[in-house]
Amino acid sequence: MPRARETPSLTVRTPEDLLALAPVVLGFTPTDSLVLLTFGPGSFHARADLPARGDPQGVDDLVTMLLDPVRHHGVSRAAVLLFTSDATLARSVAGALGRGLSRARVDVLDSLRAHQGWWWPARGRRPGVPEWGVPYDAAAHPFAAQAVVDGRVTLPSREALVDxxxxxxxxxxxxxxxxxxxxxxxxxxxxxxxxxxxxxxxxxxxxxxxxxxxxxxxxxxxxxxxxxxxxxxxxxxxxxxxxxxxxxxxxxxxxxxxxxxxxxxxxxxxxxxxxxxxxxxxxxxxxxxxxxxxxxxxxxxxxxxxxxxxxxxxxxxxxxxxxxxxxxxxxxxxxxxxxxxxxxx
Known part of the structure; x- marks a missing residue:
């Protein structure tokens, strides 16, 4: 679970803002990942690989790994982002993590699933969001432009970072x-x-x-x-x-x-x-x-x-x-x- 780069001072208001913030703080565009963004005193950001679908133990282990630092640092607000094409898996992980965050008295600002430039609510339906999703472009977002101004490089994938x-x-x-x-x-x-x-x-x-x-x-x-x-x-x-x-x-x-x-x-x-x-x-x-x-x-x-x-x-x-x-x-x-x-x- 990586701690992200130092968080820039950016104001988040919309789902598109959250999705554009993730690659800026991570330094790369995540795929097949869960990204937890936290806000306020003690905040941190984390990315983790998603477990396989139908692996409840993997889901439990992932939730435990994320909740330990959440509790330790007294996090009060968070957003859950699932970068995956698998809506069923996203719903399962978001549900388990959402319940854990609720027990830890953390206010979940949003829970989203995103894939190839489209986003959906990670769980359930949302007024105004069609079944086919909502398009977004993180690369064209003002956060991406500010990252360039700040000299912060955002790579296209974790594999590019490994390279x-x-x-x-x-x-x-x-x-x-x-x-x-x-x-x-x-x-x-x-x-x-x-x-x-x-x-x-x-x-x-x-x-x-x-x-x-x-x-x-x-x-x-x-x-x-x-x-x-x-x-x-x-x-x-x-x-x-x-x-x-x-x-x-x-x-x-x-x-x-x-x-x-x-x-x-x-x-x-x-x-x-x-x-x-x-x-x-x-x-x-x-x-x-x-x-x-x-x-x-x-x-x-x-x-x-x-x-x-x-x-x-x-x-x-x-x-x-x-x-x-x-x-x-x-x-x-x-x-x-x-x-x-x-x-x-």
Whole structure:
């Protein structure tokens, strides 16, 4: 369940407004999805894949997953959007979620089903809405135009978002060859290696975030190998720009996107986990989930990936978690030496 990008200040009055808002806050046009938009204090937005028709357990699991953060954050108003051609499935999911939201004392502003530029009420009939639906054009809506003005890119699908993390084959090969050499050298590291490497890695990442550039292949190879150390990874993680510094936070996510695209699979999990955190921190929950998928494919046991997944699932607001503070509180030596020489998990 991705937390959406930071919500722009837009006024919603009509079903068309709600349907146009969804791709703006998600960063892509959803299909075969449930989108929950919430409003007021504690608000968040979420997208989830729809369960199969005739899967009551899948529906119950989906409702539970959404209601947990709704209750935790004290949400008072919400809108339910089902992007699907299956009216029966939409009616089932909307009914179950609507009942859950009602029990949680959430005012459901609207419940809609949409498919290929037409919308219908998700449940029942509505005066003035014909059986064949009402046409709408999210791409031509003023919200879409405002997103362009704000520099917010809206992709045509989640698959298009996934494609933004596709490896750059030539770069992966070059970095991989250099990383193998760097890894061999690191295997004979001295006790002071982690301390020196973390300072170098932190300076490298800070400089490239500031300059909006990507490290050259040799430096990138050294970086991704170094991230296999808890000490190096956590030192770099702790210097992620705070969410309140919105532009720098987005720049950090952009840097890690490019690092992941150039990173060989062997060293990809820590870089992808750092991308997941940077994406969540910048308000781009959809990209964060894509990065988690990449990290899980490389190493499903990576602990930082699990932490970011928790932040997303619980709809924790960016800016409310400080990795440096968390590391110093829970692991006093997390930013110091790595005496075990272990790989970051």
């Amino acid at each position: 933004t993390l596709k490896p750059v084959a030539a770069a992966v090969d070059e970095v991989g060859a250099l990383a193998s050499v760097a890894a061999a050298a690191a295997a004979a590291r001295e006790p002071a290696w982690a301390s020196a490497e973390r300072r170098w890695a932190v300076a490298l990442v800070r400089d490239h975030v500031r300059d909006r550039t990507v490290p050259e292949p040799a430096a990138l190879a050294r970086l991704v190998v170094g991230l296999g150390s808890f000490a190096v990874r956590d030192a770099v993680w702790a210097t992620t720009p705070p969410a309140q510094a919105a532009e720098a936070a987005r720049d950090a996510a952009d840097l890690w996107t490019e690092v992941v695209r150039r990173c060989p699979r062997r060293w990809r999990a820590p870089a992808a986990a750092l991308l997941a955190y940077a994406a969540w921190n910048s308000g781009n929950g959809a990209l964060a989930w894509c990065a988690i998928d990449v990290a899980d494919e490389a190493d499903p046991t990576h602990t930082l990936t699990g932490l970011v997944a928790h932040l997303l699932t619980a709809a924790i607001r960016p800016g409310s978690f400080d990795p440096a503070e968390a590391l110093s509180a829970s692991v006093p030596d997390a930013l110091g030496e790595d005496p075990r020489g272990a790989s970051a998990g």
